[in-house]
Amino acid sequence: MVPDTKDIFSFSSWYGDFTNVTFESRIIELSEDFLNYLNQDGIFIPPELGQPAENANENEGNGFSSDEDDEVERYEWVPEFRLAMNTALAELGGQVIPKLNWSAPKDASWILPNRQCKCTSVADVLMLLKASTFIAFDVVKLSQKTSAIRTKPELVLRKWFDINPGWEFRCFVKGNSLIGITQRYCTTYYPHIAQDPERLKIQIKEFFARKICGRFPAGDFVFDVVIQNSATSGVVLVDFNPFDRITDAILFTWDELLSVDSVADDELLRFVNSYLSIQPDEMRQYQIPADISDSRFTTHGQDLFGYLDNEIVKQTDSKN
Template sequence: MKKEQYLEVTTTHKQSSTNTADCEEEEEDIQWSDDETTTTVTAPEFPEFNSKVQEAINFLGGNVFPKLNWSAPRDANWIALNNSLQCQNLRDIFLLFKSSDFIAHDFTQPFLQCSDDSPDPEISYELVLRKWSELIPGGEFRCFVKENKLIGISQRDYTQYYQHIYKQKDDICSSILDFFEEHVQYKFLDEDFVLDVYRDSWGKVWVIDLNPFGAVTDSLLYTWEELTSGHNLMTDETEGDPAQQDVPAFRHTTSEVTVQPSPCLSYRIPRDFVDLSTGEDAYKLIDFLKLQKSQQEESDEDA
């Protein structure tokens, strides 16, 4: 994919830290000192930005779903008190953003999967707030569009088995295809993209998000080789049926036996532990071994 496929938007980014340290429980500035100099560090404050964000949250009903330019902090819901991405103030938003690897990727490596050699464009980040809605995970679907044709639909929460999807798969596929052809097809700037939708209990389809068509987006129950080549998308029963040629492939979890843990569970583990277990950071492994050796030597001396 090319960098031009990404939307450029604007934002304000804030860093905030509050420090309280005094035996009499009084607030004061942190003092960082050494033998030569003493530096006073004052926590930054952005009252105008905080006021605008709170005003927007109140306008949207008091509860919002936050995201950055492309990613939402879905991997950080574990740190919230209610394990939810629902936010009521800027403090809740900062907590999720600071704890999310997805958000960190947007800030540090947004064009990592891009194939062209052009210089990275300057990015203006945008804080996106959406009115909070309680969505049933079994109603979310990811749609893969190639050359303005809907080629595949996947159950979004593929780690769980939903009986209603199994029973209504033909109706679900039909309603999503009708919605795509009426409201989305040929109306997006790019002809290759990924569309997330929600189908409610009345059969109405809603757009949730748009994503790049490529490895940076989770392919869920497909592989990107299948989606880019078009091979193995159809089943043996539908592959030779001319009436099925314009119908997108539809994949869903077919049995409770195939239920898997959420892929976001791994993000609850501290990054240092992950690096050690995978060997991705050799320096951390060396430091860990040095620490182990030092502790062993101290133990031998005590003995």
């Protein structure tokens, strides 16, 4: 999502000041024509840009059109985009994770064979962008012309690293004070967090004090980090987000965060402390077809999931 205030959260606005503490990235400016392409319905990859390797020989049921007899629209942005993409891919080691100005297509990872956002080709990147609801929100904002100063659309390619999600954390800053740290992904219990939460908390606090505090052009913001080793230099900045309800508070609530200016040190870090406390994966809702997940979809007067639950009960009863 995009804040309505001054856009300091767009990737290129902060990347230059934090290149030494974040993942290597490349920024590609996007044309109006490319935004229009992203806005088009369906997942269509221009033939000149290839197809994801797993789908190269499959022409049915994959959302692609490769019939040479079909009338294929030609896009003027393709040659320049392909050159910029291939150059960036080569410079970043051939594996990247894409995002637009604000959002990454995490909700569309299911569409790639690896079920991750790891891309090794131009076609992989386009598949993720076209399939993502998160990216669609960015495109809408980037296409708006209501402001005198319009944010330049950009595609960001970040160098891919295999990261254990148990080492990712979200941090909340208010008035340039760190008021909350939460485990980033709560679908799993990670014993290493519970074993030494104090060390993790100290490590993140030191990173904030040395590398972030006073350098970001706002006093209220949210930042994400991943811890790669036990040193302060082992903390890597992932992203910045608005200190606002549009950002997921995870194990905090926004009522809590907005009502305090500081917190006791023993209340700073929150994490899933047992297998019984894990939470459902919110990304799974994006893997369900829209007509099914839509609450207006009904069967015999019931929503679909209620109907299926009743059918399961009936079948169980009949077997007994």
